[in-house]
Amino acid sequence: MKLRLSLALAFGLATVAPALAEVDTLRMARQFGIGYLPLTLIEEQGLLEKHAKEAGLDFKTEWLRFTGGSGMNEALLSGNLDIAAGGVGPALTIWARTQANLKVKGIASLDSMPLYLVTTAPEVKELKDFTSAHKIALPAVKTSIQAITLQMGAEKYLGEGQHAALDAFTVSMGHPDALLALMGGQSEIVAHFGAPPFQDQELKDPRAHKVLDSYDVVGGPHTFNLIWGKSDFVEGNPKTVAVLMAAMEEAMTFINENPEEAAKIWMAAEATNLSEEEVIALITDPRVRWSVTPEGIGPYLEYMSRAGLITTDVTDWKETFFPTAFPG
Template sequence: MSARGPSTLGVNFNRSKAMGAAFGIAAMLIAGQAAAEGKIRIAQQFGISYLILDVIRDQKLIEKHGKEAGVDIEVDWASISGATAMNEALLANNLDIVSAGVPPALTMWDRTGGDVKLVAALGSLPNYLITTNPDVKTLKDFSDKDRIAVPAAGVGFQSRTLQIEAAKLFGQENFQKLDQISISLPHPDATAALISGATEVNSHFSSAPFYYQALQGNKAVHKVISSYDILGGPATFNVLYTTTAFHDENPKTYAAFYAALGEAAKWINANKEKAAETFIRQQGSKLSPELVLEIINDPENDFTIVPQNTFVYATELHKLGVLKTEAGSWKDYFFQEAHGENGG
């Protein structure tokens, strides 16, 4: 692939789409009404890890499965960046289904006493910790002079994953050691910083497609560790979650949504070129179709709704005191519809 400059890094949404999403959220905040059977309000974040939702939206799969069950379903879509905004909207009854990384979702399950549970995985995709510092080969090589960019320092998926590994390397009491050199920066900005080499940010815990771009945009960038390395193999990146009230009060709508998820995942794996086109169309991406297809074809990336290695987060974050509730298994925090999957 060819190197791409910072102008290509705002790949996931344009200004008009972002403004439209903002107005959509404002309208929901004013409404503040719980959805009735036959209506579902879904929010997703930006990036290729949300491809399953892009396919559902593009093919109107929720509406399709609703009709098969004898119910007309009205689907409202919103695009939001960040788990905090997602969680606030969910708790305020302004959204029904939200999406974020596994650790923020588990935090919601924990803090609501199980009133919020996970619906399904959105795929197993690794995050790469990359750096331009030639002296950094392992996490132990980072110093106070380095700066690691993450989307939400201290609390997001990337930071929680680093905390798990830091506890192993430096002792449980020092699990936040790498937080001291981490800064909050959106993925596109962090990628541009690594490619240019012009800022203090010399490292980035990065998701697809951004680490692909950084590794090819600057020869000095190299991989230090993957989230798969930390978690012991392929692991779920993002998940969907909702309240028990929505789940229990809207059985037909929920069933249609879950069926749509399964159909979308199967369709992606059978129609990868079309899936790449769907992503670009739905998210207004500036990425080349070739790069998107390469990401979808990468054997490390599995667009599946089956949860993988989520229980590692549940157990390790409980040990660190991040989660107060100890889960007996992954089924404790997933709704029963997912229990038939060979998850973890």
Template sequence: MKTLTRKTLALLGGLGLLAASWTAHAEGQIRVAQQFGISYLILDVVHDQKLIEKHGKALGLDIKVEWTQISGATAMNEALLSGSLDIVSAGVPPMLALWDRTKGKQNVKAVAALGNLPNYLLSSNPNVKTIKDLSDKDRIAVPAAGTSFQSRVLQIETAKVFGKDNYKRFDTISVSLAHPDATAALIAGGSEINAHFSSAPFYYQALEANKNVHKVLSSYDALGGPATFNVLYTTQKYHDENPKTYQAFYAALDEAAKLVKADKAKAAEIFIRVQKSKLSPELVRKIIEDPENTYTIQPQRSLAYAEELYKLGVLKNRATSWKDYFFPEAYAQPGS
């Protein structure tokens, strides 16, 4: 048997202490990432009001919270799988893609919804009234061509209009461009970008700033009604190894959603403060008070995405219920 030197034993002992220290402190730490935009308002409220810390203390736990902002689902997913983040956020389709990819492995599932907010396909081309009018001369800006929430919704609608085999019909005229840049291009005109599948607050700005810009399609149209836009998700490992921290996080989300519903003016102030937003308070309140926008942690019509993306072959695993890709804590709330 190989003899261990004193130096090696000391090193192993140190590593053991480190491991023990990490295990002891794993419960009570959470690293949360959100993207940019008013669709993440619930997280802004949680952050501003320190609700995770509040609910942690109620459970006898001092929780250390780290907040990060990242643009794009791809970066979110990579950070989650690498262990750099504990909870990430993105649109329902990117979450479903990771659930599908990690099933039986990391088992990524959704924690909660962040609200029902439509996305609008906008166009400055007066000849484009429906997606049937789009041609090779048009260019549609989306955050990530072919894979983003907006691209997936467009693919779902395209399959309905042109048939399943043609669901990628408009991928070839889609251009990857961040929402702020796409909005600026659409408002200014003169560039190849004459369409944009846009989220709030950007479509509000474009419709107000340029009279030639008009709505062609709402994501609600494609999904049969109001539907969850963004969700929070994590791995089975984090969920199982941090039960109290997870419970505190979920309770914080629930309280934040209730605050937004009860006091929209305060919610608007929080968004502007946390995001250091240059949007006018009037526009922020208009968005929050818009009846199309509902800030809730209850998933709605999320299964519609799963069913349609499975039909198209984007997902290999078929979900028979929204509970297939949500963790059990969410089951206490009505969902779909």
């Protein structure tokens, strides 16, 4: 499906960007789940085409699907992807790795959402109850936001120095496959650290229960998904970056003002077993926030730096983003 896509830096970067032609094709990635609702609306409602036309731009978009952030980072570094979309863990990982060269940074938040570790093992009530017999599925071991949050939770609830206590029990698996494995009961997977709507589908089953809530681990709401890219792209394509930010803002407004319509559009675009009422409930959950402005990044930056997962002297998490993430 041909689209127009782009991203936006409306805070003066255009004045220092090199005088290069804007891209005519944007390679954009996203993953599965309602956490990517703003991007779904942008695609289905043609918001990028609308704003690109107003800006006098003519280009197309290639949408790519990934099951985890690490794969997107590899594609971004190899030059096969322009804009990645995923969780905080992969975003901070590639930010730290590229500050001396490509300078990857966050462009905007997609949402803030609580993430649940769900299990069907009745004997597992707390993190301390997990053993080598319990395999935990998550998008990418060690690097996904779920993997990082699990480490943070292990340190918080099992004690200092125990952050990696559950790492050996984790298995990389996309959310749709993890849901099937957990609910099927025929695999070694007895837990899934997922995301909406998969965690909500799992909790509908009386065999399943929640073990961990990411908001409890972090100490409050935090950004779940965001988009990020390389500095040469953002600074070299100010008009296309402005187009995406305009489309993002329109999508956020639509979600917040028309949750019922947003639910219908998402359900038509994505396979789900949830009812329309359940999807609307996910979108309007008071614990969920739809905004381009990130939050709750600080605890992740502090933990990842302290645990040696990234190397950085930066203490202000806002330095991990371009100004696009802070409109107004």
